[in-house]
Amino acid sequence: MASEDFAFMLDAKMGCYAWIGNGNRTPLHNPGFDFNDALIPYGALYGPPSSIPGPKPQSAQPHRRDRPSHNEENQQMRLAGKRALLIGAATGIGRACVEDFARNGAAVVVADINEPAAAEAAALARSHGATAHSVACDVRDEDSVRNTVDYAERELGGLDTLVFLAGLMRTGAIDEVEATTWDAIFSVNARGTFFAAKYGAPAIKRAGGGSFITTSSLAGLRGAPGMTAYAAAKGAVIAFTTALAQELAPANIRVNSVLPGWIDTPFNTPAIDYMGGVEPHGEVVRRIVPLGRQGTPAEVSPIYVFLASEEARYITAKSMMVDGGMAH
Template sequence: MRLSGKKALMIGAATGIGRAAAVQFVDNGADIVIADINLPAAEETIASLARSGRHASAVTCDVRDEASVRDAVSTAASQMGGIDTLVFFAGLQKLGHAEQFAAADWDAVFDVNARGTFLATKYAVPFIRRAGGGSVITTSSLAGLRGAPGMTGYAAAKGAVIAYTVALAQELAPDNIRVNSVLPGWIDTPFNNPAIALMGGVEAHGDVVKRIVPLGRQGTPDEVAPIYVFLASEESRYITAKQMMVDGGMAH
């Protein structure tokens, strides 16, 4: 029960890596609230959990809407009696080469990935400070460090998340609030479908993965989720401002 007593707000955790992390948070003793724009999927995830007496609920949250984020944070704090852990999973991929990339798509990618991360921390940090400290975990991507053709907008937004995480970690260190980011590589979730299409389909993507990933395959959400558990736990109490890569060895 590595997270016994923790009160975690998990934004964008209805599906994919976030869902896997929600399961592992509850399995490790945390109270959780999943805040997601897809409320039916969030409620389905909550219903699937083996709660063991822990609090687990779902609320609506559109990370593009400041009032929605503020209200979701306030509701989560009220339901759990506080927040000491914020985990942000919400993301958006829109791909295309820079000279053809629509400015509206650029704005949308930044609204969800970068601005959404900012809004979540803006409203959750006061509750974490009130709890005496805790952990903020953002989700960037290996693309935020390396980029790739056709991924300029997404890479730029995820790079902004990394920079924001490092700066916020320094800002909040005196409050005993640690801030770290998880950087998944190729993980087998529908979130990567736009990138797979850009690469020419499943077969072409599989060939690329075998060539560039030393472990020779995609990861699974269940293989990424334990990093979030670790960063939320007291085991990582001397770790802040870090980028935790889960990428099968791609960044080496």
């Protein structure tokens, strides 16, 4: 599958989503592969073609060589013309998003408290031919977020996409969690998301609608030992996202949250330390993640591209898990 190849299949019958991506940007097949081939076994889930109501696929469908192949379709840029502000996107998953947005034709502003790293991420986006700027932003500070949104709207000539990725994790047993730690975690993850929406939503409205994407975590659904404050803050992000999606739908703004599982970035160092180090953490990952390993940032960024794209125009108020199957 080529790097941009992905398919998002909504299986209404089973009520589940299946996300197929190749974030590693490694060819998975020979270039002659047609993605439609992969759909045939999927259809077989429902029995042989004779059991599917309606005309037989062979006669009803044009032969697949008469249609553009999936590979050809994916040469198109999914975010051409989009103007995106990515907050907390200097490193890790955010940096992978910046690169993927740029590769897909979006103009971007990278905002982060880590200004040098944000500038590097913007340079990376420009290396893909994108318009890209960077700006310092501390999501704990309301004025800083308001100024960041103003800057992005001005530099990009409008804003139709806002991705919030800033995060902070600290771990500790409940009787050791200081109130200041609890507040710090909520201040970045939850309050920061609120500020981004408070100033981002009016900007996206002025552009005629668009997509607002928050970042929660599987921890926000299930929690984990030593992660009470972080889990609570990320749970708040999920609830906030669901409420905001209903509020902003009339303004043609879709609001969704991405819930990564174990993704290999230094962000998880506090959690790994709490679990006793790299070895015990690795053992847990092998045991609870069906795919048996951590994901990479580039395996998460395609879901953000999808949610920002027109292909997701009927998707809102959703929690999109990218977790190697951990939640099932």
